[in-house]
Amino acid sequence: MSKTIIFRSARVFDGESEKLRDNVDVLVAGDSIQEIRDSRAEAVSDAEVIDCGGRVLMPGLIDAHVHVYASSLNISRVVHTPVSYQAHFAAEFLHAALDRGFTTVRDVGGADVGLAYAIRDGLLHRVPRLFYGGRVISQTGGHGDHRPPDEIDGMECCGCSFHSNQLSVIADGADAVRRAVREELRRGASHIKIMASGGVASPSDPLDRSQYSDEEIRAAVDEAERAGSYVAAHCHPAQAVRRAAALGVRSIEHCTLIDRETAEYVAERGSFAVPTISTIIALAEEGERFGFPPVSVAKVKRVAESALKSLEILKRAGVKMGLGTDLLGVLHTRQSTEFTLRAKVLPAIDVLRSACVVNAEILNQSGRLGSIRPGAAADLLVVDGNPLEDISALGSGGDRIPVIMQDGRFYKRAL
Numbered sequence: 001m002s003k004t005i006i007f008r009s010a011r012v013f014d015g016e017s018e019k020l021r022d023n024v025d026v027l028v029a030g031d032s033i034q035e036i037r038d039s040r041a042e043a044v045s046d047a048e049v050i051d052c053g054g055r056v057l058m059p060g061l062i063d064a065h066v067h068v069y070a071s072s073l074n075i076s077r078v079v080h081t082p083v084s085y086q087a088h089f090a091a092e093f094l095h096a097a098l099d100r101g102f103t104t105v106r107d108v109g110g111a112d113v114g115l116a117y118a119i120r121d122g123l124l125h126r127v128p129r130l131f132y133g134g135r136v137i138s139q140t141g142g143h144g145d146h147r148p149p150d151e152i153d154g155m156e157c158c159g160c161s162f163h164s165n166q167l168s169v170i171a172d173g174a175d176a177v178r179r180a181v182r183e184e185l186r187r188g189a190s191h192i193k194i195m196a197s198g199g200v201a202s203p204s205d206p207l208d209r210s211q212y213s214d215e216e217i218r219a220a221v222d223e224a225e226r227a228g229s230y231v232a233a234h235c236h237p238a239q240a241v242r243r244a245a246a247l248g249v250r251s252i253e254h255c256t257l258i259d260r261e262t263a264e265y266v267a268e269r270g271s272f273a274v275p276t277i278s279t280i281i282a283l284a285e286e287g288e289r290f291g292f293p294p295v296s297v298a299k300v301k302r303v304a305e306s307a308l309k310s311l312e313i314l315k316r317a318g319v320k321m322g323l324g325t326d327l328l329g330v331l332h333t334r335q336s337t338e339f340t341l342r343a344k345v346l347p348a349i350d351v352l353r354s355a356c357v358v359n360a361e362i363l364n365q366s367g368r369l370g371s372i373r374p375g376a377a378a379d380l381l382v383v384d385g386n387p388l389e390d391i392s393a394l395g396s397g398g399d400r401i402p403v404i405m406q407d408g409r410f411y412k413r414a415l
Contacts, residue, residue, distance in 0.1 A: 002030045002408070004047040007380065009039050010057035013388065015356035015371035018349045020388065026057060028378040031408040035374055050403065050415065056386050058352075059370050060103025060379030060406060061394070062359035063335065064274050065253055065324025068093045068130075069110035069166060073283070073292040073329045075201045076146045079165040086166065090115055093332050094127035100336050100398040103379040103406045104129040104369055106324075106362070108193045108232055108253065109136040109144075110167045116188060126411055129379075131363055133232065134184035136168045136193040137177060137220065142211045143199035143234055144168035174219040177212075181223040190363070192224045196233040196249070197240035200283065200299040201292075201328070207299050208257065210240040214247060221248040230364075232274075236303060238262040245269040251362055253324065256280065256303040258310050263317035272362050273319045276326035278338040280307045283331070290330055308345050315346060322362045323354035333397070339387075340395035348391045378408040382415065 005028040012021040027035040027044065071089035072078050078086070090111070097105055111132035118124040138144025146168070171180040181192050196212055198205040205211070217233075224231045225248070232251035233244040238259045244252050245266045252266065255273045266273060284304040288297050314321055323342075325335050342351045360370030368377055382403035385393035393400045402414040 004029050004034070004044055005408070006044060006047045006049045007057050007382070008049050008051050009054060010052035010382070011054060011386070012036070012372055013056055013058040013352065014373065015059040015360075016353055018388065020056065020386070026372060026380070028380070028405070028408050031378055033372060033374055033376045033378050036372065050382075050413075052382055052415075055402075056383045056393075057372070058381050058383060058387070059356050059372055059376070060381055060404070061101045061355045062104040062106070062323070062363070062370055063097065063102045063325055063338075063355075064106045064108075064251075064322040064359045064362055065276050065326045066093075066097070066105045066107050067110050067167075067326065067328065068105070068107050068115070070328045073201075073287060073290050073331070075167070075328070076148060076203060076293070079146050079167055083166055086110075087115065087118075091124055091127070094124070094130070096332060097335060098126060098128050098404065098406065098411055101381050101394065101401045101404060102128050102335065103404070104131070104359075104363070106131040106133075106191070106359075108133050108191075108324075113188045129369075129406070131190045132188070133191045133193045134187050134189040135166070136195060136234075137180045137184070138168050138170055138195040139211050139216070140170050140172050141205055142170070143195035143197065143202045143205055145170055145204070146202060149204045172216075174213075174215045177216045177219045178223050181220050185224070185227050185229060189229070191230050191232055191251070192220055193232045193234070194220050194249075196244050197235045197237055199234060199236065200280075200296050200303065203293065203295060207302060208237045210237065210243055214243070217243070217247045217249070241266060245271045251322070254303075254326075255314065256307055256310050258313055260313055260317065263313045263319055266314075267318045271319075272322055272358070273314050274322040274324040274362070275307070275311055275314070276324045276338075277307050277311070277341045278334050279326040279328065279331065280304050281337070281341060282327060282334045286331065308341070311342060311345050315350065320358055320361070321350070321354050322359045323351070336395045336397045339391045343391045343395075348388050351391060352387060378405055380405040
């Protein structure tokens with residue numbers, strides 16, 4: 001039987017409440033939180049005590065938009081990179097993410113069953129919990145089609161008209177989309193990612209144009225829902241965001257060019273938005289230096305102008321916002337900046353909820369992840385400073401997080 005661990009004299013942020021609970025103990029048994037009680041309660045025999053000294057104890061962070069195989073800013077190069085190299089990059093990415101306090105990540109394009117099995121079997125350990133969607137599904141010439149315009153036979157093609165690489169599958173027509181969705185679900189995907197608009201990193205598709213027909217998006221949503229899963233959709237322009245919400249997409253990524261009317265419609269439909277501010281700012285500031293293609297540099301400058309404004313629009317409309325980062329290559333070191341960037345226009349409590357209870361809801365893990373309550377996973381951080389008052393406590397890359405626990409095991413213990 002595992003020993004009980006007690007976090008003593010903590011100020012607890014439970015993942016949702018804007019008021020901290022002072023001077024409480026949080027008891028961990030095995031991989032779960034067992035009890036939350038007053039620090040003056042009777043001692044527990046044989047328990048290991050971690051004295052928090054009045055520091056904030058909070059749930060482990062969740063990043064709902066990562067690409068752990070995106071080893072370069074040039075995605076056209078990534079899709080031709082050996083999988084063995086990508087696996088080593090993913091290990092580095094995941095270790096660093098846990099160092100920054102992210103105990104759970106959702107990969108929305110690339111991570112696969114092999115990586116999941118390596119984590120499960122202990123070949124890759126001391127990494128965040130991984131929810132993966134497998135390869136993204138894109139139309140020909142869409143955001144997931146990374147062939148340059150002058151390339152004809154640069155990707156594998158089989159008789160069923162599928163083109164694929166490690167990160168994406170190109171599927172045209174409702175039947176092909178259904179097949180692609182079923183294939184990713186067969187490989188264990190927890191969700192399905194489709195490309196519903198142009199994007200920044202792809203070479204040939206206009207940023208402000210919608211992609212996929214209504215019939216194709218409905219096919220993806222129908223297949224995912226019947227399998228107990230859901231669809232996440234890449235969308236920049238307002239038109240694409242509205243279509244995604246109307247057609248049943250549950251998680252709408254980026255939303256950088258959204259307007260008030262569309263945001264209100266998304267709120268009405270109950271879809272989630274997952275903005276990714278840190279990658280936009282990082283690419284605008286450092287993309288060119290790290291090999292981001294010139295055509296993509298021009299695209300990112302456009303969305304950078306509206307990124308923070310989109311957060312204000314979504315907030316006013318009452319849209320539930322998750323927290324994602326979407327950082328490519330070496331820029332993953334900026335993961336924690338998502339907190340300080342969002343705090344420029346949003347209250348700290350909104351940003352914290354996004355990384356905790358809202359992201360847990362997106363993952364269908366409410367009550368298990370992103371919260372401190374009996375029965376929840378023992379994913380816990382001890383933080384120097386109060387993130388509700390100074391969110392830079394989480395924005396400094398883990399430097400102010402002396403304790404990181406995941407599933408009841410210490411990853412970092414510096415108190």
